[in-house]
Amino acid sequence: MDISKLPLLEVTIALCGSLFWILFGTVVAPKLGLVDRPSDRKKHGKDTPNSGGVAMLLGLIPALLLLDHPIPFQSRLVLATLLTLVVGVWDDRSPLPVRTRFLAELAAGLIVTLGGGLTVLTLGNLVGLGEVNLGFLAVPFTVICIIGVINALNMIDGLDGLAAGLSLVSFSALFYLAWEANRVAEAEMILLIIAVLIPFFLVNSRLFGQSSARLFMGDAGSKMLGLSLAWFTVSLSQTLVLEDAEVIQPAFSASVALWLVALPLIDMFSSFLRRLVQKSNPFKPDANHLHHLLLQSGLSVNQTVLTLMGVGVGCALVGVKAEGMRLSEPLLFLGLLVLYAAYSTLSVRFWRRQRSLQ
DSSP states (O other): OOOGGGGGGEEEEEEHHHHHHHHHHHHHHHGGOOEOOSSSSSSEEEEOEEOHHHHHHHHHHHHHHSSSSSOTTTHHHHHHHHHHHHHHHHHHHHOOOHHHHHHHHHHHHHHHHHOOOEEEEEETTTTTTOOOBOOGHHHHHHHHHHHHHHHHHHHOSTTHHHHHHHHHHHHHHHHHHHHHHTTTHHHHHHHHHHHHHHHHHHHSSSSSSSSSSSSSOOOHHHHHHHHHHHHHHHHHHHHHEEETEEEEESOOOOOHHHHHHHHHHHHHHHHHHHHTTTSSSSTSSSSSSSHHHHHTTOHHHHHHHHHHHHHHHHHHHHHHHHHHOOOHHHHHHHHHHHHHHHHHHHHHHHHHHHHHHH
């Protein structure tokens, strides 16, 4: 990797801008009602500003405007991001009904996909029977994927530093694969996202000596990052046909893409399964996610975050190495199913045992 070709000025502007708005937000957010208060489900010990998502976006915009290479369909990503951010801030200030949040996510997905936008056209050779082309199902499937990743990251945002740490892992893997595939525009934007994430991770995590987070990203931040993760995993794993008929080849396969965001997805689907087994609403939030399981097992917050970040790094490395070695797509998909089945089985048993002891 030739470091001299990286947009170092833009990265510096993004990092410093994010840091400024983060520090500014810790003072101003409480006056605007952007505060996350402790509850039965939220165990932080004090009122905490939750303007991190807004701060990261404000740090990103000036640097993004300086980039020479716009990504394909960039205006769609910007519009969808602004929609999720506005609704997220509204939800952070005054909780919205589930239906309203879902409709906003649906609208963001449709902005991305409709009218020749970004879509998942193929799943690759997932099961060893040849290419799985989606045809007319491409748009609805892509919208479902976008909503799924947005909610997966939102659901795992339950401990100081966890969602930000896992996002850093996923975006770092995406940057490496995009750069290696000469997808320069995507690689540069991903690098800017990493740059605005780093200052937030420092003030949100307890890994650097503080007893609790100074700032949360809020639903606005988790949904914005979830949308970005969904966007880049789709755009980099699909063949893109631009308006001028230019064809851009994928940087990696759909099977690899799943490994880059494996942990949040596994947590989300296993949570749905557990709630169904317990005959409860699969969409109702609870305190029974993967990170809660580790805390119940005796790990501290920092140990839990480091453990899950380590698992996230392992999954991302599987994806990166698999792409480099051109491993079989069915084998990659099977490995992911095995990982999901193992975790789901263990978590259901764990929570059943916990209920029996109560």
